[in-house]
Amino acid sequence: MKTTRAPAPRPYRSYVYAYPHKTAYRELADPPELAALWAGEPKDALSLYAHVPFCEVRCGFCNLFTRIGAPGELTTRYLDALDRQATAVREALGDGEPVRFATAAFGGGTPTFLTAAELERLCDIAERRMGADLRAVPLSVETSPATATADRLAVLAGRGATRLSIGVQSFVEAEARAAVRPQRRADVEAALGRIRDTGVPVLNIDLIYGIDGQTEESWRLSLDAALAWRPEELYLYPLYVRPLTGLGRTPPEDDREWDERRLRLYRYGRDHLLAHGYEQVSMRMFRRRDAAPLGPDDHACQTDGMIGLGCGARSYTSALHYSFDYAVDMREIRSIIDAYTETGDFSRARVGRWVDAGEARRRHLLQSLLQAEGMPVAGYEERFGSSPFADFPEELGRFEALGWLDGEAPEGLLRLSPEGLAHSDGLGPELFSPGVRAAMAAYEPK
Numbered sequence: 001m002k003t004t005r006a007p008a009p010r011p012y013r014s015y016v017y018a019y020p021h022k023t024a025y026r027e028l029a030d031p032p033e034l035a036a037l038w039a040g041e042p043k044d045a046l047s048l049y050a051h052v053p054f055c056e057v058r059c060g061f062c063n064l065f066t067r068i069g070a071p072g073e074l075t076t077r078y079l080d081a082l083d084r085q086a087t088a089v090r091e092a093l094g095d096g097e098p099v100r101f102a103t104a105a106f107g108g109g110t111p112t113f114l115t116a117a118e119l120e121r122l123c124d125i126a127e128r129r130m131g132a133d134l135r136a137v138p139l140s141v142e143t144s145p146a147t148a149t150a151d152r153l154a155v156l157a158g159r160g161a162t163r164l165s166i167g168v169q170s171f172v173e174a175e176a177r178a179a180v181r182p183q184r185r186a187d188v189e190a191a192l193g194r195i196r197d198t199g200v201p202v203l204n205i206d207l208i209y210g211i212d213g214q215t216e217e218s219w220r221l222s223l224d225a226a227l228a229w230r231p232e233e234l235y236l237y238p239l240y241v242r243p244l245t246g247l248g249r250t251p252p253e254d255d256r257e258w259d260e261r262r263l264r265l266y267r268y269g270r271d272h273l274l275a276h277g278y279e280q281v282s283m284r285m286f287r288r289r290d291a292a293p294l295g296p297d298d299h300a301c302q303t304d305g306m307i308g309l310g311c312g313a314r315s316y317t318s319a320l321h322y323s324f325d326y327a328v329d330m331r332e333i334r335s336i337i338d339a340y341t342e343t344g345d346f347s348r349a350r351v352g353r354w355v356d357a358g359e360a361r362r363r364h365l366l367q368s369l370l371q372a373e374g375m376p377v378a379g380y381e382e383r384f385g386s387s388p389f390a391d392f393p394e395e396l397g398r399f400e401a402l403g404w405l406d407g408e409a410p411e412g413l414l415r416l417s418p419e420g421l422a423h424s425d426g427l428g429p430e431l432f433s434p435g436v437r438a439a440m441a442a443y444e445p446k
Ligand code: SF4
Pocket: 054, 055, 056, 057, 058, 059, 062, 063, 064, 066, 108, 109, 110, 144, 167
């Protein structure tokens, strides 16, 4: 393998949870009809995602597509639009071959910003309009301490939720304030108790490291407070300060020092969880080793299609990733949501990016390599008819030179080393194509 020596990329560039990133999407010339886009696509293991773009507060680190509050029946109008979109999408999927959803998720924003009755309606849309059998497939829902009320959680549990994910971020009140997400520890603990009372099998807790004033001791306090609930999953997120977010106006310490501090806290958190019965699934995700298996989940994110409902949701066919307009600034988000609620014709994709064979290879490599279990080389070769080492000699050579590939991995498995995993957010962007990089660089944040 060819090796190239160059300085290591910074460890915290961006979190690659989807490739290409939405900032590489553009208005589509001659917007294609959904029916044509989905014709011929496999539809027997689709993923359904519904986006609820409302929160009670805007956390200082958040650049997700969401707004604070929902004045004047906005949630009703939003659900009306979601219903219209679901109807149009289901029609576009057609009945020529069986349509089946293998997994479902409600995210945001905060889906539990909706009332219990509105959550019932959201589930109805997923089931009756889209045909998803929510009680038969994994259904994940995000929530927050203030909105995880007993009545809402009861609806979700009753409709088949298998996973409730709560953004706690920190159990230390001063840190929560520093991250512009003020909350009382007692309220967080009460919400966790209500979630456990539902009996939903998987509890996930999100925590953040790198907050101003956070030390190893205070980080450990949050980790232990979370561990006390024996969550089946824990996500440890590095704090990012991004343009147009609440924290974006006050950059903290020197970048290098902050990188070092985040890396130190990451390693501390990882080792703490590994020592407490958790296994690492990715840089961010940890799963309790003795947690019951989740049941059937035959959706493969590298290859299977996704249907996104709502104005912040993405949809993927093998050839096109599409969504609606994207923004981080509150005013822009409000106007995009308003425009979505007024949309009558959902039969075409209007904003997106075409994914050619080269991009599909990159996406497959990215999404597999960033998992701790690594990528079976044979699976890649079977799908693309070429070797990842031939397709990405420079990138993989560089990762190897940086010590980011696991030299001890079994034959035929391309896997990151612990340091490679630690640098996931620096490594991921190295695999972006020149075209996607250029589109992201040309994107004007709004
Ligand atoms: S982090 Fe979650 S709760 Fe906070 S503003 Fe973003 S979507 Fe809302």
